[in-house]
Amino acid sequence: MYEFDRLLARKGTHCSKWDALEQVYGNPDLVPLWVADMDFPVLPELEKALAARSVNSTFGYTFAGEGYYKSVTDWHLKRNGLSLTKEDILDVPGVVCGLSFVIAALTGPEDKVLINTPVYPPFFSVPKSQGRPLLLSPLRRGKERYEIDFDDFEAKLREGAKAFIFCSPHNPVGRVWEKEELENIVKLCARYGTLIVSDEIHSDLIFSGHKHIPILNVSPEARDISLIVSAPSKTFNVAGLKASMLLVKNPDLRKRIRTLLDQFHVGVGLFGYKAAEVVYREGEKWLEELLVYLEDNAKFVVSFLESRLPRVGAYLPESTYLMWLDFSAYGLTQEALMGKMRKEARVALNDGVTFGKEGKGHVRLNIGTTRALIQEGLEKIEAAFGK
Numbered sequence: 367m368y369e370f371d372r373l374l375a376r377k378g379t380h381c382s383k384w385d386a387l388e389q390v391y392g393n394p395d396l397v398p399l400w401v402a403d404m405d406f407p408v409l410p411e412l413e414k415a416l417a418a419r420s421v422n423s424t425f426g427y428t429f430a431g432e433g434y435y436k437s438v439t440d441w442h443l444k445r446n447g448l449s450l451t452k453e454d455i456l457d458v459p460g461v462v463c464g465l466s467f468v469i470a471a472l473t474g475p476e477d478k479v480l481i482n483t484p485v486y487p488p489f490f491s492v493p494k495s496q497g498r499p500l501l502l503s504p505l506r507r508g509k510e511r512y513e514i515d516f517d518d519f520e521a522k523l524r525e526g527a528k529a530f531i532f533c534s535p536h537n538p539v540g541r542v543w544e545k546e547e548l549e550n551i552v553k554l555c556a557r558y559g560t561l562i563v564s565d566e567i568h569s570d571l572i573f574s575g576h577k578h579i580p581i582l583n584v585s586p587e588a589r590d591i592s593l594i595v596s597a598p599s600k601t602f603n604v605a606g607l608k609a610s611m612l613l614v615k616n617p618d619l620r621k622r623i624r625t626l627l628d629q630f631h632v633g634v635g636l637f638g639y640k641a642a643e644v645v646y647r648e649g650e651k652w653l654e655e656l657l658v659y660l661e662d663n664a665k666f667v668v669s670f671l672e673s674r675l676p677r678v679g680a681y682l683p684e685s686t687y688l689m690w691l692d693f694s695a696y697g698l699t700q701e702a703l704m705g706k707m708r709k710e711a712r713v714a715l716n717d718g719v720t721f722g723k724e725g726k727g728h729v730r731l732n733i734g735t736t737r738a739l740i741q742e743g744l745e746k747i748e749a750a751f752g753k
Contacts, residue, residue, distance in 0.1 A: 368652055370406050370659040373736045383732075387714055396714040397743040402537070402688060404603045404734035406656070411648040412602070412641060419640055428636040430457060437646035438611065442596075444650075445570060448580045448613075456612040456623055457634045460605075461567050462488045464595045464612050468563050469496055469529065471626040472619060477528035480560070482514065483722030484690070486537045489565075490722070493531070501527050504724050505539065511681055512539040516550060523558040530555055532564045535571070535578060538690045538721055538730045540683025542576040545584075552581070552588045561619075562592040567610075568686045570601040570653060573661045576684045582615055589615040593623075600686075601653060602645040603734075609638030660687050663733040663740060670744050675752055687734035691715075694727030696751065703727065710750035713743045 376384045383401045388394040435452040442448040458464040469479065469492055479493040480501040493500055501522045506515040523530075532551065535542045543551075555562050564581040572578050581592045597610035614620040634642075664683055671678045671691075679692030693703055700719050707713055707729065716732075718725030733740055 368407070368655050370656065371736055371738070372407060373739060374405050374407060376405065391708050391714050393708065393712070396708065396712050397739065397746060398714045399732045399735070399740070399743045400714045400716045400730070402600065402732060402734070403605055404687065405736065405739070406603065406734070408603055409645055409649045409652045412604070412644050415640060415644045416637060419637070425636060428639065430634070430639050431643075433647075434639050434643040437643045441646035442580070442613075446578055446580050446583070448583055450613060454613055454615055454620070456614060456620065456627060457639075458610050458612060458627070458632060459608040459634060459638070461565060461595050461597050461599070461610045462492065463632070464610055465489075465492050465531065465563065465565065466496070467626055467630075467632070468593065468595070468612065468623060469493055469498060469531075471623045472561055473498060473528045478526050480519075480522050480527035480530045482519075482533065482536075484538060484718070484724045484728070485533050485721055486565070487720045489531050489533065498529075501525055502722065504722070505536075511684070512536070512541055514543075514547060514551070516554070519551075520554050520558075523554055523560055527558065527560045529561040529563055532562055532581065534564050534566050534581060535568045535685035537568060537686055538688050538716075540681065540686050540688065540690065542572055542578055542684040545579055548579055548581065548584045548588075552584050552592070556587050556591055560591070562588070563595065564592060565595045567595065567597050567600050569596065570598075571657065571660065571687060572685050573657065573664070573683065578685070580613075582613065591616075593619060598642050598645050598649075602641075602649055604638075604641045604645065607635070607638045607641045609634050609642040660733060663687070663737060664689060666737060667731065667733060667740065667744065670741075674748050675744075678751075687732060689731040689733055690718075691729050691731055692727060693729065693751070696727075698727070700726055703729070706750055707747070711743075711746045713746050 383398050387396050439450045475497050478501050479498045481489045483502050483504050503519045503522045505512040569578045582589050594613040599605035668682050677695040704717050716730035718728030
């Protein structure tokens with residue numbers, strides 16, 4: 367058994383989640399349930415491997431060894447049935463960095479980029495920073511989950527989308543897309559000549575009753591027009607070690623991206639390579655226990671809200687350790703909602719409007735922490751909003 371009920375003492379470690387509270391929210395003493403990383407002790411084998419690599423060592427130039435590539439390819443094959451070769455993998459320091467290089471390498475200055483909203487904020491900022499016009503196709507809110515509005519999606523593709531940045535599984539609404547949905551996305555994007563850039567960083571964090579399907583596994587056509595941005599960072603909480611990857615089957619797309627990466631001399635560090643190799647080789651049991659704990663956290667949140675804050679809407683997520691909470695029944699402006707969270711509840715949550723205008727009245731809650739801290743945060747929210 368791993369210690370998911372033990373809260374790490376992270377203050378004073380330059381940890382964004384805990385130590386940036388004053389900078390971002392103006393108060394260092396809020397309950398931090400915001401930025402997407404976890405508060406659990408990491409895989410013990412990882413700590414041992416990094417410590418061993420630090421003894422009697424030098425830290426000069428490095429490269430990815432065969433053990434790294436074997437761990438990556440074995441993991442994706444076993445977890446999701448995705449068959450990869452060493453040549454299919456392009457190493458980058460981070461997922462957002464990878465998205466930036468893909469957009470730069472495979473689109474031009476006037477090419478339009480399509481996204482589904484609400485969505486992870488860099489999906490907005492990456493294309494905008496490179497001068498690419500954005501097309502927005504809002505997700506449709508169903509009875510029990512969010513869905514893609516395929517009529518609107520096709521209409522936006524028809525407007526000339528060169529690339530579609532896809533969040534699979536979805537952050538923040540927690541959807542795991544089903545085969546029929548993925549097949550429809552590929553069919554429509556192929557029809558309109560649109561590249562699919564699938565951010566699958568949460569693809570290991572899948573809850574019971576659901577199955578992640580990599581976009582590259584949807585069809586032979588998908589392998590021609592799609593690529594995956596992936597990393598062990600969310601799964602094993604190693605974002606600070608900067609190890610991510612682009613998974614690209616189409617050799618022409620891969621060559622164009624590699625050319626740009628080479629121009630900027632982009633690579634992964636020694637400890638990033640080591641971390642990815644170790645967690646993918648030895649982390650499956652840890653992950654399986656983590657998933658049980660996270661899913662129980664999600665159920666706890668839904669139960670708490672239903673019984674004690676019934677005006678707050680929340681779907682049980684199918685994936686991720688992030689939950690999308692709807693406070694719109696309170697009739698507050700977004701500024702007032704976030705002010706009340708910060709000043710009265712004294713809890714740090716992500717502001718819903720940073721995920722798009724559909725996030726008005728919403729916040730994002732991070733449940734990748736101990737049950738006790740989640741309960742503390744929810745009880746503070748109840749005290750502020752339950753009057």
